Amino acid sequence: MKSFEYQQPASVEKALEFAAEGSRIKAGGTDLLGLMKNEIESPGTIVNLSGIEELKRIEERPNRGFSIGALASLADVTAHSGIRKRFPLLAQAAGSAASPQIRNVGTMGGNLCQRPRCWYFRGDFDCLRKGGDTCFAVDGKNKFHCVVGGSPCYIVHPSDTAVALLALNATLLIRDSKGQRPVPISQFFVLPEKDVTRETILKQGEILTAIQVPGPPPGNRSVFLKTSERGVFDFATLSVAIQADVRGNVFHSARVVLGGVAPIPWFEKNVSEALNGIALSNETAIRKASDQALKDAEPLEENGFKIKLARNLVYQAIMKLL
Ligand SMILES: Cc1cc2nc3c(=O)[nH]c(=O)nc-3n(C[C@H](O)[C@H](O)[C@H](O)COP(=O)(O)OP(=O)(O)OC[C@H]3O[C@@H](n4cnc5c(N)ncnc54)[C@H](O)[C@@H]3O)c2cc1C
Ligand code: SF4
Known part of the structure; x- marks a missing residue:
């Protein structure tokens, strides 16, 4: 690891002063330190936010x-x-991420801003995302890569909470030296076709300060399900989050989001729309709606299994809403 300067500001204002070119924000450090050890990131200055108490609050609105x-x-x-x-x-998604030790230290902001887990990216490969000219996953080991939204880089977004927060239609508050701006979470993550070197819209000198979850709908029901290769302590092979408004046992509206299938949390428009007006007891219609998932998927050689898995997980998640 290369040597670096270390700042521990006590306010967001002070942190913004230090967050200049060549610096990196540190929250819990559970991702950043790994990136530095692997020399994927070599910041000149680390700005540790962990002393800023106001950023730790959870408040009802x-x-x-x-x-x-x-x-x-x-x-x-x-x-x-x-x-x-x-x-x-959201509690289920946060509670399913990583291990208890990492959850004690890892933060919500860091979870949303963590970098991808593609083994070529984390390893000694100069791939597209690191400024090279090849995606090694295309002809390589791609069982855990994405099946939709990929080209030219086939990462999956690693965050479990991002999947739940997109289902909840959350808003993120971003601060820079000029002030604070709200950004819908649907606009926060960046597809590789727009910019293959970044995962979020955050620019140097910007800090994510808070996540705002809107009030629940009248017929509020929700669920998060995750499947992974190992039973514990593992990133999602696939996950699904559903936030639904169920009135008189009929879906009034639903937001269905998949994780582990795309470089960003993937809003399933087809399934979400297909659920509208369906009775919770109508298993045939629910099965049909679930089978709308990943209609436009273009799997790589080893990950076609994700399509069937996604459809079954969506069905299982809807059944859990019952
Ligand atoms: C073994 C292991 C297993 C894991 N399993 C899972 C899993 O199953 N599911 C899952 O979702 N995650 C998983 N993770 C990832 C883990 O949840 C993240 O490492 C953690 O949430 C990151 O939070 P942090 O506060 O430590 O972030 P940091 O490491 O401090 O930061 C991560 C990145 O975000 C940036 N950043 C952090 N906070 C801010 C902010 N407020 N504003 C702007 N930029 C910011 C940093 O600059 C850095 O680039 C796993 C990690 C490990 C090591
Ligand atoms: S999927 Fe993306 S991060 Fe992985 S090797 Fe390809 S370009 Fe690099």
Whole structure:
């Protein structure tokens, strides 16, 4: 690891002063330090946010939603009684990420901004995402890569909470030296076709300060399900988050999002629309709606299994809403 300067500001204003070219924000450090050890990132300065208390708060908002500070830990979100009650999918997603030790240190902001886990990217390969001219996954080992939205880089987005937060239609608050701006989470992540070297719209000198979850709909029901190669302590092979408004046992609306299939959390427009007006008891129609998932998928050699897995996981998740 290369040597670096270290700053531990006590306010966001001070952090913004240090967050100049060549610096990197550190929250829990569970991803950043690995990237530095592998020399994928070699910042001249680390700006450690962990002393900024205001960024750790989780507050209920007047609309019955929540404002979650970017420095709130995954463990805090998992254990928060209000979030567990009103938005169980978010508590389930945060609680399914990594191990208890990492959840105690890893933060919500860091979870959304973590870098991909593609083994070529993390290894000693000068691939497209690192400024090279080849994606080694195309003809390489690609069982865990994406099946949709990939070209020219086939990563999957690693964050579990991002999948739940997109289902919840959350808004992210971003600060820079000029002020704060809200960004819908649907506009936060970047597809490789737009810019293959970045995963989010965050620019140097910008800090994610909070996540705002809107109030629940009248017929609020939600679920998060994840499947991974190992039973514990593993990234999602596939995940699904559903936030639904169910009235009189009929889907009034639903937001279905998949993880582990695309370089960004993947909003399943087809399934979400197909569920509208379906009765929760109509298993045939629910099966048909679930089979709309990943209609435009173009799998690589080893990951075609994700399409059937996604359709079955969506069906299972909807059944859980019952
Ligand atoms: C063994 C292992 C297993 C894991 N399994 C899972 C899993 O199953 N599911 C899952 O979702 N995740 C998993 N993770 C990832 C883990 O959840 C993340 O490492 C963690 O959430 C990152 O949070 P952090 O606070 O430590 O981020 P850091 O490491 O501090 O930062 C990560 C990145 O985000 C940037 N950043 C952090 N906070 C901000 C901010 N507020 N504003 C702007 N930029 C910021 C940093 O500059 C850095 O680039 C796993 C990690 C490990 C090591
Ligand atoms: S999938 Fe993306 S990160 Fe992985 S080797 Fe290809 S270009 Fe690199």
